[in-house]
Amino acid sequence: MSDFMQQPIREAPELAPAWLRPLQQRGREAWQQTPFPTRKTEAWKYTSLQALQQRFVAADRDSASTDVSDIEFPQLGGPTLVFTDGHYSPALSSRELPDGLSVVRFAEADDAQAARIRELLGSAVAGSRHVFVPLNEATLADGVFLDIQPDARLEAPIQIVWLTSGADAALALSQRLLVNCGAHSEATLVETFASSDTGATAFTNGVSELLLGEGARLQHCRLHLEQDNAVHIGGVHIRQSANSQLYGFHLALGSDLKRIDLVVDHQGAGAHCELDGIYLPRGSETVDYHTCIEHSVPHCTSRERFRGIVGDEASAIFNGRIHIHPQAQKTRAELSNKNLLTSHKAEVNTKPELEIYADDVQCAHGATVAQLDPMTRHYLRTRGVPREEAEVMLSYGFINELVEDLPCAAVRDFVKPLLASRFARNPRLTRHLL
Amino acid sequence: MLKIDNLHARVENEDILKGLNLTVNPGEVHAIMGPNGSGKSTLGHVLAGRPGYSVSAGSVQFLGEDLLAMDTEERAQLGLFLAFQYPVEIPGVSNMEFLKAAVDAVRERRGEEAIGSVDFLKLAREACKSVDLDQSFLKRGVNEGFSGGEKKRNELLQMMLLQPKLCIMDETDSGLDIDALQVVSRGINEMRDAGRAFILVTHYQRLLNFVEPDHVHVLAGGRIVRSGDKSLALELEERGYAWLEDAA
Ligand SMILES: Nc1ncnc2c1ncn2[C@@H]1O[C@H](COP(=O)(O)OP(=O)(O)OP(=O)(O)O)[C@@H](O)[C@H]1O
Ligand SMILES: [Mg+2]
Numbered sequence: 256m257s258d259f260m261q262q263p264i265r266e267a268p269e270l271a272p273a274w275l276r277p278l279q280q281r282g283r284e285a286w287q288q289t290p291f292p293t294r295k296t297e298a299w300k301y302t303s304l305q306a307l308q309q310r311f312v313a314a315d316r317d318s319a320s321t322d323v324s325d326i327e328f329p330q331l332g333g334p335t336l337v338f339t340d341g342h343y344s345p346a347l348s349s350r351e352l353p354d355g356l357s358v359v360r361f362a363e364a365d366d367a368q369a370a371r372i373r374e375l376l377g378s379a380v381a382g383s384r385h386v387f388v389p390l391n392e393a394t395l396a397d398g399v400f401l402d403i404q405p406d407a408r409l410e411a412p413i414q415i416v417w418l419t420s421g422a423d424a425a426l427a428l429s430q431r432l433l434v435n436c437g438a439h440s441e442a443t444l445v446e447t448f449a450s451s452d453t454g455a456t457a458f459t460n461g462v463s464e465l466l467l468g469e470g471a472r473l474q475h476c477r478l479h480l481e482q483d484n485a486v487h488i489g490g491v492h493i494r495q496s497a498n499s500q501l502y503g504f505h506l507a508l509g510s511d512l513k514r515i516d517l518v519v520d521h522q523g524a525g526a527h528c529e530l531d532g533i534y535l536p537r538g539s540e541t542v543d544y545h546t547c548i549e550h551s552v553p554h555c556t557s558r559e560r561f562r563g564i565v566g567d568e569a570s571a572i573f574n575g576r577i578h579i580h581p582q583a584q585k586t587r588a589e590l591s592n593k594n595l596l597t598s599h600k601a602e603v604n605t606k607p608e609l610e611i612y613a614d615d616v617q618c619a620h621g622a623t624v625a626q627l628d629p630m631t632r633h634y635l636r637t638r639g640v641p642r643e644e645a646e647v648m649l650s651y652g653f654i655n656e657l658v659e660d661l662p663c664a665a666v667r668d669f670v671k672p673l674l675a676s677r678f679a680r681n682p683r684l685t686r687h688l689l
Numbered sequence: 690m691l692k693i694d695n696l697h698a699r700v701e702n703e704d705i706l707k708g709l710n711l712t713v714n715p716g717e718v719h720a721i722m723g724p725n726g727s728g729k730s731t732l733g734h735v736l737a738g739r740p741g742y743s744v745s746a747g748s749v750q751f752l753g754e755d756l757l758a759m760d761t762e763e764r765a766q767l768g769l770f771l772a773f774q775y776p777v778e779i780p781g782v783s784n785m786e787f788l789k790a791a792v793d794a795v796r797e798r799r800g801e802e803a804i805g806s807v808d809f810l811k812l813a814r815e816a817c818k819s820v821d822l823d824q825s826f827l828k829r830g831v832n833e834g835f836s837g838g839e840k841k842r843n844e845l846l847q848m849m850l851l852q853p854k855l856c857i858m859d860e861t862d863s864g865l866d867i868d869a870l871q872v873v874s875r876g877i878n879e880m881r882d883a884g885r886a887f888i889l890v891t892h893y894q895r896l897l898n899f900v901e902p903d904h905v906h907v908l909a910g911g912r913i914v915r916s917g918d919k920s921l922a923l924e925l926e927e928r929g930y931a932w933l934e935d936a937a
Binding site for chain 2: 629630631633634635636637638639640641642644645648649651652653654655656686687688
């Protein structure tokens with residue numbers, strides 16, 4: 256067991272509201288009993304945790320007012336909560352709430368709210384195999400609880416932004432989001448993680464739990480825009496009741512290490528989920544997405560499309576697990592993972608992991624790793640498009656199909672130029688993309 | 690405009706073109722016919738600079754310059770256009786952005802500015818009308834899921850927008866319905882002028898009824914084995930290629 260993280264674990268209790276202490280205590284115990292993953296641990300086979308082997312500290316409260324104006328995040332117009340180094344930044348936030356939505360920070364919850372949070376918190380991660388969830392709980396000082404009333408139709412996207420300021424000390428940040436979507440409610444939720452590209456390494460452990468009530472519809476985007484020195488190990492744990500519909504859009508720019516676990520548990524018949532994801536590591540970055548769809552009941556459908564462009568000496572890991580339980584008849588599950596390598600030294604490990612215990616199901620999966628198709632590039636060039644621009648257009652096109660399907664226009668408009676600039680700094684090469 | 694002299698080219702270590710000569714002057718329409726596998730498409734690809742197609746001997750002058758020394762995009766920017774026999778699908782790249790990138794590249798080479806988006810949209814819509822493609826095709830991925838005939842129309846659409854000097858059309862008439870054949874012929878005829886030349890690769894006399902060629906050539910075994918006027922096409926329709934292949 257590595258002794259890293261002992262310091263933030265010690266510091267955390269002082270910052271947290273009293274009612275969180277038992278949760279912290281449980282997390283601490285679980286974390287200390289968990290063997291630290293190594294490359295021999297199946298779920299961590301291709302992902303090194305070397306980046307965590309240093310001294311981390313918890314951020315102090317002052318960081319809430321740190322200047323983070325250089326960090327870009329989407330301006331979506333709806334309710335927005337911004338956290339800087341784990342602490343709430345009211346000046347950057349906007350809490351004008353529509354009817355049907357309540358937003359409570361753990362740190363400001365009154366007794367009734369705290370009781371409600373305690374009742375729901377952890378219900379989607381329960382039983383999961385994610386070793387870093389206990390660490391999140393052990394060091395949790397604050398979090399956000401979104402409660403969406405049954406039948407509410409929330410038009411404007413709700414955004415939670417976690418900024419990492421680039422402080423001098425290596426910060427360990429535990430962030431937690433709990434969302435309860437009432438029956439037949441509709442909402443759009445955007446989680447954005449962004450960091451300054453200066454300062455020491457920061458380690459973010461962000462855990463989100465999304466609970467979808469019967470017939471609820473949620474569009475959920477999780478944008479990982481953090482820079483190189485930001486290590487992120489986190490996940491989204493989703494529980495879907497009958498006939499609920501989830502659309503998820505995931506984006507990860509690379510950094511020294513990003514490991515995101517997405518777990519969707521279909522617990523009510525007729526639930527449907529779609530997960531789209533894009534990852535773009537370059538340099539010596541690593542992005543690792545582990546997805547898991549638990550089909551626990553009959554008549555549910557899932558569709559996953561993840562695409563990655565991996566350049567330089569970067570590496571990407573995609574593991575797509577589909578677990579169809581014996582009683583989950585009439586399940587339809589689709590999984591596709593496509594990777595584009597733009598360098599000979601880039602590396603991709605992609606693996607579908609199917610466990611199917613029901614017989615009347617349809618399950619399709621496919622994974623590809625390829626380089627740019629020389630014929631498509633040639634075709635563009637025969638029309639006069641310069642080689643470099645053709646390559647940018649084709650790379651962008653490879654992920655653009657998923658971006659185009661993003662239902663939330665405001666997020667789409669933010670993401671497109673960001674992605675384009677990722678492929679070429681020279682605007683001449685990206686001018687025809689937008 | 691184009692002068693091909695003793696062109697030898699190979700694909701995957703296989704000699705395909707074996708001493709091909711052809712001269713095309715501005716304003717002319719040349720038809721190239723010939724049996725399957727004789728090297729017609731190879732000629733187009735070599736002229737357009739397709740990777741993997743290597744020239745082992747001979748020379749090609751285009752507008753007085755050494756064509757073979759140029760990159761593919763440079764050839765296109767100078768005014769060479771190849772309508773592909775099998776147009777390539779590019780999912781994720783919209784037809785619109787593709788067309789504008791192409792038009793801008795060609796304009797900028799001529800020292801003009803990139804075209805404004807509004808002007809371009811207008812131009813593209815008009816071009817859609819003339820090739821009888823619905824405007825929704827501008828938003829779709831390049832050739833993605835287009836039917837065979839729609840792909841051919843899209844090639845013609847690109848040609849109209851780029852206004853090239855030399856148009857090489859590789860079986861653009863194959864797989865077209867009767868109306869589409871009219872559309873394509875009309876498009877070519879409208880673009881015919883004294884400064885522009887066409888090389889039409891075709892298997893059918895049909896197209897040549899609508900677009901009257903100045904010269905007809907037969908390509909067989911990697912060489913032009915017979916050239917003549919439009920009556921040669923009629924003769925081929927009647928007699929096939931065997932009599933020429935024997936001669937070659
Ligand atoms: N990549 C390749 N490897 C090997 N041979 C090839 C390759 N590409 C083309 N060829 C061969 O080159 C020859 C000429 O092909 P080409 O496509 O130029 O014929 P074509 O005259 O256009 O025929 P068609 O009328 O059927 O379109 C054929 O025998 C073909 O099999
Ligand atoms: Mg051919």
